[in-house]
Amino acid sequence: MLKLNRTTEYGLIALTYIRSKPNGELTSAREVADHFDLPFEILAKTLQRLKDQGVISSTYGTRGGYVLSRDLATLDLAEFLKMMEGPVSVVACQTPGAVAEDCGYKGSCNIHKMMGTLNDRFYDFLHRISVEEITRSPLPPVRESVAFQGGEP
Numbered sequence: 702m703l704k705l706n707r708t709t710e711y712g713l714i715a716l717t718y719i720r721s722k723p724n725g726e727l728t729s730a731r732e733v734a735d736h737f738d739l740p741f742e743i744l745a746k747t748l749q750r751l752k753d754q755g756v757i758s759s760t761y762g763t764r765g766g767y768v769l770s771r772d773l774a775t776l777d778l779a780e781f782l783k784m785m786e787g788p789v790s791v792v793a794c795q796t797p798g799a800v801a802e803d804c805g806y807k808g809s810c811n812i813h814k815m816m817g818t819l820n821d822r823f824y825d826f827l828h829r830i831s832v833e834e835i836t837r838s839p840l841p842p843v844r845e846s847v848a849f850q851g852g853e854p
Contacts, residue, residue, distance in 0.1 A: 709785040711739055711747045717836040719757065719767055729764030747785075754784045773833035779824050781832050794819040 705713075714737055730748050734741040748767055750836045751757045758770035782789045790796040794804040795816055804810065 703791070705782075706744065706751070706786055708747050708784065711744050712751055712781075712785055713832070713835060714739070715744065715748060715767075716751070716756070716773065716832065720769055720773065720836055722768075725768045727760055727764070727768055729766040729850075732766070746791050750785065756784075773836060776832040777828045778830040778832060778835065779827035782827065789822055791820045792816045 715733050718733050718736065722728055729804065730745045731741060733739065733745045733748075736748075741749070748759075752759050754767070756771045756773075756776065759765065759767050762846045779789075788797045793799060794810075
């Protein structure tokens with residue numbers, strides 16, 4: 702099962718909250734943590750990562766906090782996941798930088814090529830979803846170009 706890690710979830714929660722503030726009003730890590738009952742230390746590290754990646758910027762001091770510094774419409778979900786979790790793939794052998802030794806089936810795998818195709822399609826899908834779409838409240842309806850193509854998911 703593909704699953705986002707908590708850091709990624711916390712990052713999306715924080716970005717949704719930060720972008721909901723009027724006129725670039727600053728948001729503190731404590732405010733977000735308290736509002737959503739998130740662990741402060743993990744959230745603070747998550748916000749630092751987002752700051753280091755240029756998604757948000759910070760102002761220090763007692764009235765300090767975070768604001769968006771990047772247009773979230775220009776940040777796609779594939780890039781965001783890589784920024785928060787590192788390389789993401791459907792199977793280990795398709796992770797960028799993977800070597801044949803990482804796979805217990807090397808030499809006998811009959812689905813390697815198909816998994817590569819699946820991984821490419823997965824990334825194409827993620828590239829078509831912006832973080833702006835995800836952090837919009839409420840979420841917009843699924844666009845036809847992003848909707849699942851096929852039978853039951």
